[in-house]
Amino acid sequence: MSFWLVAKWTVFAGLVLWMVQAGFFGVPRLFTWPMFSRVSECRMDLVDQAGRPVNPWHHIVHQDPGMNAWELGCYLEYLREVRGVRVSGTVTLVDYTGRRTLAVEDGRVVV
């Protein structure tokens, strides 16, 4: 049996095991395809210190409605540290657990 055939069999067997494990068990990662299985929505109603509305769609990569609590914290931190903007207002998170409304003051989630 040639070296390349052994290599191909090894890669194939490894991929099959990986695909089964990742695809059907455990947390989502490469070879996991849970498209639309856990959808979330994050609607922001925020203004800066001067009362001007802040539009998050100008900063995020895609036009995705979803943002979890960590991502929201990261985004508010970015506005504070890079843009120098300390926003206030409300953020509504909708996900598979239900709907939550968070209050934001001085660039941080307070509730």
Added chain:
Amino acid sequence: MWWFEAVADGFRYPASPLPMALFRVVLAMAVLWKFGYEHHRGAWRWFASDSYVYYRYRREHPRLPVGTTGYRVLYVAKLMAASCLLVGLAPRPAALVLGVWFLFELRYDRKFHTAYLGLCTLFLAASPALGDALTFRTVAEAVASSPVEAIRSEAARTSDDVFAQVLLVLLTVQMYGSSAYRKLRSRQFMSGAALHVFTAALHGERHTQRFRDTWYPPFIARRLIDVPDRVGARRWRPAAVATVVLEAVLPVALLVPALYPAAVVAGILMHAAFTAVLPIRLVPFSLATVGSYLLFPDPAGATRWPWLG
């Protein structure tokens, strides 16, 4: 079925290069579409020092330092690689470069379609016959003789290494199977709520978005989107159930020659429906997935395709 014979015989099976070459072209078009709309949406500046994308990337991956310059070098490399893949110029290195790019892209923008495109390009790079058909040389030969004659002679250049094609078929089968299983286990998806939340969120924000991703006809918006959560979920539920059933059945149907034509039609209709939900972003994924259907029939049979005369 050829796929099982090929696996049993050490990934050897007489194969025309035409199906893989056609998939290469479709995949390159899908990738160029993705790069094109992302460039239009400012991708060149995503790793600028004041960008949120870059800020978040540094927070998540402090040990993987790719700065603005590194990102732009990779950016140019991916565009060149996608163009080379399309015309069949050094297609294997081009596919490898694209695979590396997509793995990097997943570090700052985790999207399932990016993972699928990345895995397709990486597996494609394992095909020794990738440049044997439908390249820039084909155009020259088509001008000298005729397009059908040029492609017919390329289709006849059979080889017996189908390792890459076996992996790509496996990937699409696993993707559909895993997707159906995960959706089936998701109460949010099976209730129809996931599709309603997603479409309602994008539709509701359409006027504040810098770049739109949705254009739902007024009738659809009135019936399926601008309705209370409970009503919306109930109306989306048949679509959710149909998706799971189709995704579970398609991989098997694509592998059975007698069911293949019906499976292709069903798959195209399903992906057209997906793409209608996200008309810009899902085009590359739909193109690549439907393009992978070319790899399911017996690859030796490509020399007998009717349009080759």
